[in-house]
Amino acid sequence: MAFINLQNVTYKYPLTKTPVLQNINLQVNEGEFVAVIGPNGAGKSTLCYALAGFVPHFFKGEISGTIEVDGVESSKSTLDEWVLNVGLAFQNPFNQISGAKYTVFEEIAFGLENNGVPREEIRPRVEEAMKMTDISNLADRSPYSLSGGQQQRVALTSILVMKPKLLVLDEPTSQMDPIGTREVFGVVRRMAEGGMTVVMVEHKMEWIANFADRVIALKDGQILLEGKPNEVLTSDVLAENGFGISRYTSTAREAKKRGLWKKENLPVTLDEAVEGFKLG
Amino acid sequence: MLEKIKNNFNTQTWVLIPIAIAINIAVGQIVLLLKLPVFLDSIGTVLVAVLCGPWAGALTGALSNVIWGIAIDPGALPWWPVAAMIGYMAGRMAQWGFFKSWWKVVVTGFVVALTAAIVSTPIAVYLFGGITASGSSFITAYLLQTGTGIWQAVVSTSFLTEPVDKITTAMLAFAIIQGLPKRTIGGYPKAEQATVEGGASKNQLYIAVGVVVVLVLFAAFMLRNILGG
Amino acid sequence: MHERLSFYVKRNSVIHDLNPLTKVILTLALILIAFTSPWYWTPHLLVLVAIIPLSFIGKVAPEFFRTAIRIILPAAGFLFLMQAFFQPVGDTVIFKFYFLDVTQESLMFAFRNATRVIVMVSAFTFMLLTTHPSELMSDLTRRGLPGQFAYVIISTLQILPQMQAKAQTIISAQRSRGLDTESSFLKRMGSLSPLIGPLVFGSLAEVEERAIAIEARGFTSKKVKTSLHEIPDHSSDKIIRWGLVILVILSIALNLWPS
Ligand SMILES: Nc1ncnc2c1ncn2[C@@H]1O[C@H](COP(=O)(O)OP(=O)(O)O)[C@@H](O)[C@H]1O
Ligand SMILES: [Mg+2]
Numbered sequence A: 001m002a003f004i005n006l007q008n009v010t011y012k013y014p015l016t017k018t019p020v021l022q023n024i025n026l027q028v029n030e031g032e033f034v035a036v037i038g039p040n041g042a043g044k045s046t047l048c049y050a051l052a053g054f055v056p057h058f059f060k061g062e063i064s065g066t067i068e069v070d071g072v073e074s075s076k077s078t079l080d081e082w083v084l085n086v087g088l089a090f091q092n093p094f095n096q097i098s099g100a101k102y103t104v105f106e107e108i109a110f111g112l113e114n115n116g117v118p119r120e121e122i123r124p125r126v127e128e129a130m131k132m133t134d135i136s137n138l139a140d141r142s143p144y145s146l147s148g149g150q151q152q153r154v155a156l157t158s159i160l161v162m163k164p165k166l167l168v169l170d171e172p173t174s175q176m177d178p179i180g181t182r183e184v185f186g187v188v189r190r191m192a193e194g195g196m197t198v199v200m201v202e203h204k205m206e207w208i209a210n211f212a213d214r215v216i217a218l219k220d221g222q223i224l225l226e227g228k229p230n231e232v233l234t235s236d237v238l239a240e241n242g243f244g245i246s247r248y249t250s251t252a253r254e255a256k257k258r259g260l261w262k263k264e265n266l267p268v269t270l271d272e273a274v275e276g277f278k279l280g
Numbered sequence B: 001m002l003e004k005i006k007n008n009f010n011t012q013t014w015v016l017i018p019i020a021i022a023i024n025i026a027v028g029q030i031v032l033l034l035k036l037p038v039f040l041d042s043i044g045t046v047l048v049a050v051l052c053g054p055w056a057g058a059l060t061g062a063l064s065n066v067i068w069g070i071a072i073d074p075g076a077l078p079w080w081p082v083a084a085m086i087g088y089m090a091g092r093m094a095q096w097g098f099f100k101s102w103w104k105v106v107v108t109g110f111v112v113a114l115t116a117a118i119v120s121t122p123i124a125v126y127l128f129g130g131i132t133a134s135g136s137s138f139i140t141a142y143l144l145q146t147g148t149g150i151w152q153a154v155v156s157t158s159f160l161t162e163p164v165d166k167i168t169t170a171m172l173a174f175a176i177i178q179g180l181p182k183r184t185i186g187g188y189p190k191a192e193q194a195t196v197e198g199g200a201s202k203n204q205l206y207i208a209v210g211v212v213v214v215l216v217l218f219a220a221f222m223l224r225n226i227l228g229g
Numbered sequence C: 001m002h003e004r005l006s007f008y009v010k011r012n013s014v015i016h017d018l019n020p021l022t023k024v025i026l027t028l029a030l031i032l033i034a035f036t037s038p039w040y041w042t043p044h045l046l047v048l049v050a051i052i053p054l055s056f057i058g059k060v061a062p063e064f065f066r067t068a069i070r071i072i073l074p075a076a077g078f079l080f081l082m083q084a085f086f087q088p089v090g091d092t093v094i095f096k097f098y099f100l101d102v103t104q105e106s107l108m109f110a111f112r113n114a115t116r117v118i119v120m121v122s123a124f125t126f127m128l129l130t131t132h133p134s135e136l137m138s139d140l141t142r143r144g145l146p147g148q149f150a151y152v153i154i155s156t157l158q159i160l161p162q163m164q165a166k167a168q169t170i171i172s173a174q175r176s177r178g179l180d181t182e183s184s185f186l187k188r189m190g191s192l193s194p195l196i197g198p199l200v201f202g203s204l205a206e207v208e209e210r211a212i213a214i215e216a217r218g219f220t221s222k223k224v225k226t227s228l229h230e231i232p233d234h235s236s237d238k239i240i241r242w243g244l245v246i247l248v249i250l251s252i253a254l255n256l257w258p259s
Helices: A044-051 A079-085 A104-114 A119-132 A148-160 A178-193 A205-211 A229-233 A236-240 A247-257 A270-279 B002-006 B011-034 B043-052 B054-071 B074-095 B102-128 B137-145 B150-179 B202-228 C020-036 C042-057 C061-086 C104-130 C133-142 C147-176 C185-190 C192-205 C207-215 C235-256
Strands: A004-012 A021-028 A033-037 A062-069 A086-089 A166-170 A197-201 A214-219 A222-227 C093-097 C100-103
Touching: A004 A044, A021 A044, A021 A222, A033 A044, A033 A205, A033 A229, A044 A062, A044 A086, A044 A166, A044 A197, A079 A086, A086 A148, A104 A119, A104 A148, A119 A148, A119 A178, A148 A178, A166 A178, A178 A197, A178 A205, A205 A229, A214 A229, A222 A229, A222 A236, A236 A247, A247 A270, B011 B043, B011 B054, B011 C147, B011 C192, B011 C207, B043 B054, B043 B074, B043 B150, B054 B074, B054 C104, B054 C147, B074 B102, B074 C061, B074 C104, B102 B150, B102 B202, B102 C104, B137 B150, B137 C061, B150 B202, B150 C192, C020 C042, C020 C104, C020 C133, C020 C235, C042 C061, C042 C104, C061 C100, C061 C104, C100 C104, C133 C147, C147 C192, C185 C192, C192 C207
Parallel strands: A033 A197, A033 A214, A086 A166, A166 A197
Antiparallel strands: A004 A021, A004 A062, A214 A222, C093 C100
């Protein structure tokens, strides 16, 4: 059975009229890396909250359908239990710093302390996690004194140290400069290669094309398209529905109309574009 | 009882309290800088009290005071029960529905002011013999020199100075809550107390401002009478 | 406005090695004794024979005196003047100042009150200089204080300087747009909302997301919290704590004794 299993999930926030998620059906296998794309307000963040247990345990509102991760149904679990299996990181690194700790090391230990991990285990686990995300050198710094990219890696490490089975990432690089983006993607790639299941909302198409096993295009709370990155990202449907697309895809699409792009498939990344135009 | 205290506190409450304390202190300092005749150092406390409940308000007030005392003005330290009581009373008033329109907010401010005056009096009398390091002690001192009893002198001083400050504070907190998107408020334990009644119109605001102005004039008049006569 | 909100100075001293709770009790004991002891000179003596020597033993004397001169003495001095002039006690008039009589009694009264405030604040200062806030909070959490309190205290200490910096930026921005702190009362009142608004709304908008971030890390977990740091609590700590408690009880008892 699929590791993540969403059946007919429909959800409405309190005080709003239309559902933000409508009839979502989604199956993800263990170890898969799924990217979610969609225009503003499509419901991407809400989908992340649903996977991470915050819908319906934190945000009230009306929900129907079932959300299952690793065989456990969300509505039958508690948020405290759920977050042990599903880690969530999001856009703004600053808001993810707990504020309760003075150093990066302590910040990363926060989740373990809260969950009653014995002291002898905390230190080695924090050290191991920091090595994985390559931030061991920041251990004694104040989390507030770091760059955005560093803060985001601290936030990721703080989640990874809890050893979740599923990692949910909501636009973790959208406030990063290119260096920060590279740093964050480096970490995510290592996690995915290590076999962790990852669901990631992301706008940077070239990165998705390189990493993701599957892409889900969300619009108005519904899944519009689903499939292999290159199929989805180059589909005409995306362009027609106001999704952001890679500039190489749109350039090649124009070129194709004028007969300058000879290949059948459109490119997403620079490399693919260069290669394709060489043919022409 | 314990349950009633506990239901004031969810994660959003715990996240809000430090922010509210910082608002109290930062706004208090801005007001000092502007040399206004008010303190406005409990806006954050009132916000927490209304959104989360009286006990959360009391905790915010007490902690603000202790931190203000340690970091900025040591003379403030012994007054933490007053700050706690301000938070508690504001929360209670909100619970009774008195934070839903401008005129009700004025009433809340007034009740909170009276409470503050009552709680601060024994502290002023027992710890300081009536004369504290606050500027308003000039009034108390004058009353004392003219032969007024100590309790009466201290209480009169508070009744002259507190209402303007607390009503302004409550009104600012109300304005802030009105300015917040509904969904920002939704997650707090007592969100329903902060939903504004239909009648919270501009006219009411003008009346409320009018009340404050009248109070200021009244206080000024009394002061002139006391000090002049 | 104000700079950092961390008083702690890292040094190697016997005081630093004391358990944080011992230092909290010491602080509370000093304050309670200063306010309850019936003997007039107790607060003065506490400053001279307890607090000042302790700041030397704790190797934080320079920082202690700096704080004392910068914030403690001015506050206490102001209180002293207010009370010396305005307190209408006694009839041994020393000198007259307009309509105010400064009496020997009011001077004595003012001197004790000001010193009590000095004891209170300097005891706190001493504790904060020698105790790391996160150690203090971990220790108290271990002893049963709900973990959320540690979050609130430390978070406040970190947010406040950020907020003050923000306030400073907003004030400078408003000033360059013509805010005049010397203008008329109504104008200053009117300038309040453009100053407070940006400060308040930005931080309130963050609350939900920050709550989610800490819940994602088990903030509301029912499990018994553990602590990264081990905070020693020696038997000497316990002896000191009980000794202090006895002294406080003694002081209160003497105060209540019908004389
Ligand atoms: N807490 C909330 N309460 C009510 N409506 C919300 C809330 N959060 C998001 N929404 C609304 O739900 C819709 C989807 O939001 P979101 O999931 O954040 O979209 P995305 O992440 O794709 O931009 C938007 O119209 C948004 O305004
Ligand atoms: Mg989003």
